[in-house]
Every structure is written in structure tokens, then in C-alpha cells.
Amino acid sequence: MGALSALIVGPCVAGPLAGALLYISQTGNAVTGGGALFAMACGMSVPLLLTGLSAGSLLPRAGGWMNNVKKIFGLLLIATAIWMISPVLPVTANMALWGAFAILCAAFLRVGEAVAQGAGLGGYASKALGVLFLLAGLFELIGAASSGQDVLQPLAHLRGGAPSGTAATSTDATSTAHGGPRFTRIRTLAELDAALASTDKPVMLDFYADWCVSCKEMERMTFPSQPVRSAMQGMHLLQVDVTANNADDKALMKRFQLFGPPGIILFDASGKEVPQARVIGYMPPERFLRQLQRAAG
Structure with missing residues (x-):
């Protein structure tokens, strides 16, 4: 494991x-x-070691209340397992798993049973939480069955327009989710060199993969920011999808000495890489905007 x-x-x-x-x-x-x-x-490891060493002295004594704690931690372990495997599964499979998990939480909260007499505020709060979990689970399952592409907005695609997934792919271009910019896909070093030679404006080269969590964070939280979108409108946006990790993907990453996505390389209007402007990993909108402004001169 x-x-x-x-x-x-x-x-x-x-x-x-x-x-x-x-x-x-x-x-x-x-x-x-x-x-x-x-x-x-x-x-990465010391917090786990400290938790293990202090478990005997910091945790409260066992009792009947631990049965509920056992159930809660069991559900958390299931949620952790779904979260860990989500990068290697299709979006619809993730939606189905989260939907089933939410319905399981509702079942543990006994959503189908009447509130006991004299249950008090806690009983009604538990019932309301169970109903919310049930509705969330149903929404996720409906979204999965209708080819939804966003776990956090499972029914957004039913409003019409392009699906709001990580990418709405086409032959030559993709548009990122959540109102992000539109990228032109390149696949080889020759295509990259041709794009850099023919450009008359700054270039942004984005290395992306379907299993890359930080790439999706950039799509969800950084690219849709209005100042960032405005800055990116004046740039030629290129994207390399290295999900397959084939020979062309490896050649592109080797050229820029990247070990894997996420990685964003910025070029000036003459096609030369901007010094010290690379973005490795997730970067919040404010810092990313400064990098774009540096590329724009």
C-alpha cells in the first residue's frame, strides 16, 4: 500500500x-x-511521528462515545482513499464515487428515520446534515450519469454551453475550466519552435497532465482571476499535454529540464525565455500576475 x-x-x-x-x-x-x-x-514525516508518540497521552479515554468516532474516522478513511485515487480516474468515475460516499454519510446519519422525541437541536441538526449529504450525493450521481465534468459543480454542464471540466479538448486548442483562457495545443519540439519563431507577442507555455493536481488548481483558482485573464489576453498561449508521457512529451520536458508538470515557461515577444520567470507548482493569482507582467516587459 x-x-x-x-x-x-x-x-x-x-x-x-x-x-x-x-x-x-x-x-x-x-x-x-x-x-x-x-x-x-x-x-512530511515528523507530524505523523509526533501524532503516534503522543496518542497515548493526548487522546481522551475510551468510552461509548468512541463508537461514533470510529464511524467518523471510517468515513474519513474512505474519503481519503477516493481523494488519493481521483487523479488516475475519469471525472465521471470520481463524481460517482463521491456521490456514493455522500449517500453513505447520509445513511450513517439515519436520514430515512424520523427524529426521535426530545432529540433536541442536535437531532434536528443531524437530520438536516443527512438531507444535505443525500442531496449532494444525488447531484453527483446525476452529474456522472449525464457526463458532467466538474465534481464541485456536478450539474453545471446542464445549463448549456461547453462542459466545465479540466479541459474541453479539440484537435488544436483547449479552453480551461471555470472561465479560464484558451490554449493552443502543441505536441512536438518542431511545433514549439515554429510557434516561437512566428510570434509577435509574449508566449506562455503550460505543461499540463490530467493526473496533475496542481495543474487543476491553477485552472480553478489562478487562471480565472480577472487580472490574470486580462494579462493573458495579450499573450500567445501554448499548452503541452504530457498525460501520455510519450517520446515527444519527454523531449519537450527535457528541453526545459522539467521533471514533470506543472510547469509554465514564459517567453518574450522575440521568442526568448524570460530569465527567472518560470512557474513550478501552484502559484496564487497575485504572484502569477507579477510573472506575466515580467514577461510582458
Whole structure:
């Protein structure tokens, strides 16, 4: 299970790991680089070790109330399993799993039973929460059955227009979700060189993959920002989908010394890469806007 978890969770640490490896390769300082990797490992593992060491003294005593705690943590483990496997599943499968999970939560809250006499405010709150879980689960299942493309907005595609998934793909272009910009897809180094040679405005090259969590965070929280969208309108937007990780994908990543997505390379109007303007990993709108402004000169 640890090995399988590493395969799924690995892309989540690609950004900071790539930064540490790039620092080592550029500075040649193996001691500092090794210390950075060791500090990163400690940051990921020490909280778990402290929790294990303190469990006997910090946790309250066992009792009948622990039965409810056991159920809650059981549901949290199921939710964690769905969240961990979600990057490698289609969106509709994720929606179906989350819908089933929400209905399971409603069942544990006994949504189908009447509120007991004298239950008080807690009983009614539990009933209301169960109804909300039931409705959320039904919405997710309906969205999955109707080819929805957004777990957080399962019925948004029923309003008409393009689906609001991670990408509405076509042969040459994609438009990101949630009102984001439109990218032109490239597949080879030759296509990239041709695009850079023919441009008369700054270029943004986005490395994307369906399993990349940070890529989807950029699509959901950074690209739709109005200042960012305005800045990107004056740029030639290119995107490389490295989901398949084929030979062309590897060649493109090797050219820019990327270990994997997410990675955004910015070029000026002459087609030359802007120094120190790369974006590795998720970046909030305010910082990303400054990078775009640097590329625009």
C-alpha cells in the first residue's frame, strides 16, 4: 500500500522536489541540496511521528462515545482513499464515487428515520446534515450519469454551453475550466519552435497532465482571476499535454529540464525565455500576475 500510495501521491510533491533538484543541479552544492531534501522529508514525516508518540497521552479515554468516532474516522478513511485515487480516474468515475460516499454519510446519519422525541437541536441538526449529504450525493450521481465534468459543480454542464471540466479538448486548442483562457495545443519540439519563431507577442507555455493536481488548481483558482485573464489576453498561449508521457512529451520536458508538470515557461515577444520567470507548482493569482507582467516587459 505504501508503494501504491507513493505512485499516486508522487505528483503532488513534484513542484518542491523539482525545485530542490534544480537547485542542486545549478549550484553543484550537494550538501545544501541534500539538506533541503532531508528537511522536506522531515516536514512530511515528523507530524505523523509526533501524532503516534503522543496518542497515548493526548487522546481522551475510551468510552461509548468512541463508537461514533470510529464511524467518523471510517468515513474519513474512505474519503481519503477516493481523494488519493481521483487523479488516475475519469471525472465521471470520481463524481460517482463521491456521490456514493455522500449517500453513505447520509445513511450513517439515519436520514430515512424520523427524529426521535426530545432529540433536541442536535437531532434536528443531524437530520438536516443527512438531507444535505443525500442531496449532494444525488447531484453527483446525476452529474456522472449525464457526463458532467466538474465534481464541485456536478450539474453545471446542464445549463448549456461547453462542459466545465479540466479541459474541453479539440484537435488544436483547449479552453480551461471555470472561465479560464484558451490554449493552443502543441505536441512536438518542431511545433514549439515554429510557434516561437512566428510570434509577435509574449508566449506562455503550460505543461499540463490530467493526473496533475496542481495543474487543476491553477485552472480553478489562478487562471480565472480577472487580472490574470486580462494579462493573458495579450499573450500567445501554448499548452503541452504530457498525460501520455510519450517520446515527444519527454523531449519537450527535457528541453526545459522539467521533471514533470506543472510547469509554465514564459517567453518574450522575440521568442526568448524570460530569465527567472518560470512557474513550478501552484502559484496564487497575485504572484502569477507579477510573472506575466515580467514577461510582458
